[in-house]
Every structure is written in structure tokens, then in C-alpha cells.
Amino acid sequence: MAPALAVYAGPRARACLRERGLAASDIRVVPAAAGGPKGLVLNPLDRFIFGHWLASSAQAVHLVGASIGAWRMASACLANPDAAFAQLAEDYIAQAYPHAPGKPPKARDVSAVFGAKLEERFGGRIGEVLQHPRYRLHIVTSRGRHLLRRESRWRTPLGYLGAFATNLVSRRAMGGWIERVMFSDPREPLPFALHDYRTQQVMLVHDNFSASLLASCSIPFWLDAVHDIAGAPRGAYWDGGITDYHLHLDYAQMAEGLVLYPHFQASVVPGWLDKGLRHRHAATARLANVVLLAPNPDWVEAALPNGKLPDRGDFKAYGDDLAGRRAAWSRAVAESLRLADEFAALVRRPSIDALPLA
Secondary structure (H helix, E strand, O other): OOOOEEEEEOHHHHHHHHHHOOOHHHEEEEEEOOOHHHHHHHHHHHHHHHHHHHHHOOOOEEEEEEOHHHHHHHHHOOOOHHHHHHHHHHHHHHOOOOOOOOOOOOHHHHHHHHHHHHHHHHOOOHHHHHOOOOEEEEEEEEEEOHHHHOOOOOHHHHHHHHHHHHHHHOOHHHHHOEEEEEEEOOOOOOOOOOOOOOEEEEEOOHHHHHHHHHHHOOOEOOEOOEEOOOOOOOOEEEEOOOOOOOOOOOHHHOOOOEEEEEOOOOOOOOOHHHOOOHHHOOOOHHHOOEEEEEEOHHHHHHHOHHHOOOOOHHHHHHOOOHHHHHHHHHHHHHHOHHHHHHHHHHOOOOOOOOEEOO
16 A cells, blocks of 8 residues: 655755754644644644654744644643544544534534534633643634624625635735734744734633634634634634635744644645635745645545545535444544554654655
8 A cells, every 4th residue: 555644845844854854853833724624634643743742842832723723733732632632533523513304504503512512622721722831822713804894694605705706816815805813822923924914913812712713613604703702803703714724824934943734635725715726726935944744645545435535525425424424534533543653653764755845
């Protein structure tokens, strides 16, 4: 069978890997993308990286997450990240929402059930997350402007239609409709600027942690927006993946260290509305110091259920066959142990050959 893990890197990162391999002490930033169920294949890798490998180093590490990536990075900040990531996978696989026969669940019901689950996992442990001695958490959300400043039956579809049309012309111009609001650990600034897109940064504190995490996971039309988060500009907040699907940020500004990016694919797509715009999927100079870990597509096709990553389409494909979907997703996580095993072997090498980010 093909190797499970593929390693890609920008030019600065490739030079470092060839010269001396990869050490936990090299890592300064870990991004975590949106992508819903696709993130499940990274679960064993997350458990090894945060539960074992990074624990052997001493430097501060910035964790930047959008949507399921925000949930993943918040879990990394708990006292036992190995157990926290195992619980995350269990919770994500088990999710189910009340709905009428043959119809999808209502957004308000998904928000209520999902919000309750986040509160169950983090409600009594927010201080533990925010006071982690080494990790600095940054949660990405998307705040609506103009028509999207408030959610409603007519404003939201029209506003997102405007955002879609504007994004076709220019990603920066989409900032007129939706801006990035990043809730950031106030103890230490990000080691790079956020000048690529309309952005506001807000201190991540106890009073806005739960709301910002739920907002970052609130996919438009699937969940309700979260309104008027404490300490942040008033408005409707949605999934961080809208503005930053794969967090294609200017990491190359960093003065030192590498970015370790466990991802579910080789390309780093800027925003959710860029998924169909292939010309925006290419690597840029911003990723020069990034080491990206992704499942090998040949391995995915050969080893995973249905020959693909889990995705949101599975909710429709399996319908009310909850047992079938859960079994497929559980098997995908189990098969993905190979990603962690291969990474563990990789970091023992004195030199690593990585593929160029393309």
C-alpha cells in the first residue's frame, strides 16, 4: 500500500528539513483549517503531535484555528490533549440532530445541540485553555457587514450572494461584506501581521471564549449566526472558514521557526468561497516556512471508506443511517493511525525530503 503521509514544504522549510530534519523545538505556529468531517483523518496525528511530540519542547506555540480547526486547537490547550482529541473524534462521529422525517435539521436545533456539546467539553475548563503555559490560542470568525450585520431569512441569502459575487472579482473586496475577526490570546501577539484581508483582532477572554468558538463553527444556513460577542464589534458572526478556509496567512513574516500544518490536502485555499476558483489554490511566498502534512491521495483511495475523506456530503448520503455513517467515520479515524505512525518515524530522521508546495 502507498505511504499514508505526504509531506510538503515551502522553500525555507524544505532547506531546514534537508539540513537537520524536524524537531519539536522548531515549531512556532500550528494552523488548523475548516473543513468539517475531513478533519477527522487528522485526529490520530493531532493526538501524537500535541499529546506527545510537541510536549517535549519548551517554546510558546501559536495555535490558529477556524471552524473544526478552532475546536481542534482549543482541545490541544486542555491539560490532557491526547484524551481531549480522542473525545473530540467520538463527539464528532456521534453527532445527531432532531429533524422531521426526510428533512434536514433546522439551523437553530443544530446550534443548540452543538453549542451544548461545546459547553459540556469546555464550559468548566475555559481557564485551563486560556492559561496554557505554552500555547497561545487564536480563534478565527467571520463577521457580517451591511446586509450581513444581522441574520434574517432574506438578509442572509442576499448578503452571501453579494459576498460571492464580490469575491469573484477580488478576495480583498469581499471584506466589504464579511470581515475576519480573530479572537486572540492577549499574552503574546501573533508572530506575523494580518494585512492580507480586512481584519479586527479581539482579546480572547473567559467572557467570549464559548461564543467565539461556537461562532467559528457556525456554518451559514446549517447553524445560526452568533450575535454580539462580548468585547467584540456588534454583529452576526459565522464560521471562520468563510474568510479563512485553510488559513493561507503570511507566515513568511515570522522572524524564526517553522509552521507545522497538519492538513487534509496539499493545497491551502484562502477562503471558503474560493473553493471553485482554482487559480487561488496555488502556493504563494507566504507559505515559505510551512511544513504541511497531508494524507497521500493514493492511500485515501485505497484505505478509507468509499475511497475518500469523510465530508459533509455523508450526512445526506447516509441520511438516517446513523450507524452506517458512524461506522465509516470511525473506520477512517482508525485507518488514519498510519499518519501518526509515519510522522513519528519521520521526525526521527536526520534529514527529510519534502515535496514543494504547489
